[in-house]
Amino acid sequence: MDTKTRKTETNEKQMLHFKRYILPALFACIFMSGYANDVYFHTISRVGGLGYGSVTGFAQDSDGFMWIVTGDNIYRYDGYTFRAYHNKIARPEEWLIAYWSVLYTQSEDLYVTTSCGVLRYCRDTDNFVKVSDCVSRSICEDQYGRLWLDGSGIVCYDPKTGEQAPLLIGNYGVTGRFYTSPSVVSLYVIANEALLTINLNTGEQKFHSLEGKLQRVTAMEWQDSTLYLLCEKKGLWQFRDDLQCILPLEGSQSARKLLAASDHRLWIGTMHGLFAYNTESGTLKHYEQTNHEGSLVSNSIQALYLDNNDNLWVGTYAGGLCLASAHIHNDFHSVRLQDYGCLNLPISALLEDNGYLWIGTEGDGLYCWHEDKGIVAHYQQSAGGIGANNIKSIVKTGNKLWIGTYLGGLSCLNTTTGRFTTYTAERKEHAVLSNQIYAMCPDDEALWILYQSRSDMMTYFQPEEGMSRSIAIPEPVGEYVSSRPFNVLKTGNDIFLSTTTSLLRFSRTDGSYLTSYSPNKPYSICSVCADTLRDGLWMGTRNGGLLFFDRIQESFRTALDEPSNELSKINTIALTDSTVWMGTDNGVASYSIGSGSLHVYNIYDGVFEHILSSCVSEDGNRVYWSGLGTLNYMEAGEINYN
DSSP states (O other): HHHHHHHHHHHHHHHHIIIIHHHHHOOOOOTTSSSSSSSEEEEOTTTTTTSSOOOOEEEOOOOOOOOEEEETTTEEOSSOEEEEGGGSSSTTTTTOOOEEEEETTTSSSSSEETTTTTEEEEEETTTEEEEEOOOOOEEEEOOOEEEEEEEEEEEOTTTTTEEEOOOTTTTTESSEEOOTTTTTSSEEETTTTTEEEETTTOOOOEEEEEEEESSEEEEEEEEETTEEETTTTTEEEEESSSEEEEOOOOOOGGEEEEOOOSEEEEEEETTTEEEETTTTTOOOOEOOOOTTTTTTOOOOOOEEEEEETTTEEEEGGGGEEEEEESSSOOOEEEEEEETOOOOOOOOEEEETTTEEEEEBBSOOOEEETTTTEEEEEEOBBBBTTSSBBBEEEEEEEETTEEEEBSSOOOEEEEEOOOOOOOOOOTTTOOOSSSBEEEEEETTTTTEEEESSTTTEEEEEEETTTTTEEEOOOOOOOOSOOOOOOOOEEETEEEEEOOOOOOOEEEEEETTOEEEEOOOSSSOOEEEEEEETTEEEEEEEEEEEEEEEEEETTTTEEEESSSSSSSOOOEEEEEEEESSSEEOOOEEEEEEETTTOEEEEEEEGGTSSOOOEEEEEEEEESSEEEBBBSEEEEETTTOOOOO
């Protein structure tokens, strides 16, 4: 295979991946609960990220690539990286080139206007060639495929012939702001305090006096048989038969960009954020940069663009770039615990109890959070509190909350009295063998306990009787085995320990070891969840695979094979009646047990990355996920698929 063929196949594979996975993710909408905005702006490039030339234009080609023009470069964005073209463009060294606007035409050609002329992208060479010396800041295409430019006067360029000619009224050239598009029959020009309309079919010209109403028109757009004009200091105007101001804006806003959407919204970019004006209802919303995630990357708006899926791209000062979708849903709710004054640390354990969520952290102790009340309690290591601030496991039996810690042993919070009792390896009753608790499983009023430092032993602890029994963990048998268990679960009349390669089965009655099971190939298991309804265990793997172990049949079934193209490491599993919810390094995924369908959600859906733990509410109607100081939750069954 020659280099060119190999490169082509690689590009085709990358493009297929981009269309199947990257674009659907990028174009998903996010709703962040707790914020005033109904649109989540995902930051693609922070200020300075694309250099310090402001983003001045966007275009999307037929392959789905986004083309982004800044003051000093042209970029192609594939969902992963930005490919710069400035250094590839052939030009004399003395050229100090500035890039101004970009247009993708009906004939699938890409044009960029610059301070040195008009460039066209050549697919064969993956480079730009100069096609016109016209120095233009703007470019439009009409219904005939001709390009309109604003050089020293308005110029019409025909890509088919390469010829260009100035727009003349009588013997005079016309200079001014202009607008047309393939869906509009006329060319609109602001010139000499008049609005000039030229019917491109008949050549008929009409002048409409502006009578000094408009000053410094910065943009024009066509929507619902109406021409909208944006003035830098005098707001938004509409023109049908006459001119009318419909949205005055403060002069300090400095309105620059106007974009018409298909949902009756006009997006208005200013130096002080972004406005959305609904021409049908007359409502106005303002979006600006704040300290909250999901806000604009900068308030200085330089470019606006709607892609083929009606998703909004926003270019700002100094290379700042963000995007949002116009399609709103709010299935996932998101909480940053930093907003409540909590430290930004990993959340390692979750437990829901009658609407209150117990949150165990790696270093900041135990929190109790409520959706309406926020943080209602915070417990840290103390003589009368928990044994350590590094929480590994939280379970509940009756009115007792059990907290397994690293180096602090086992703590018990009586939720009726609010008092703590801590059991350590040094206490005379020897309730625990080690102070490094790894995992726990409730069994009626008793506990099964695993240790981090004593991987060869587990404990069956009966606090009501004051009894504790130590049970040796044998080496599992099989071709692919790992001896260190990381979780303990109850299903049916058995207790199961999970290692990265095996399941070990014990009797609930006397704790005796029964047998071990291993899949027929070396999966790296890293999460496990009991399924009492189906009498088995669900297991997530390091490479995105999902297994089910049938306790009755004593056999493994592959639900999702690894390596998965859509999943990363499955760190935690939560189960509702018919769905397996997986928390991964990249977000959340749902697997339908009945249909076998898989849906993946990430930051573009309002889900935080690096999910570490999860739980289901007692009534089974809500699922929680946690990560690095973050929470996501949703009502089971409310997912809308984009």
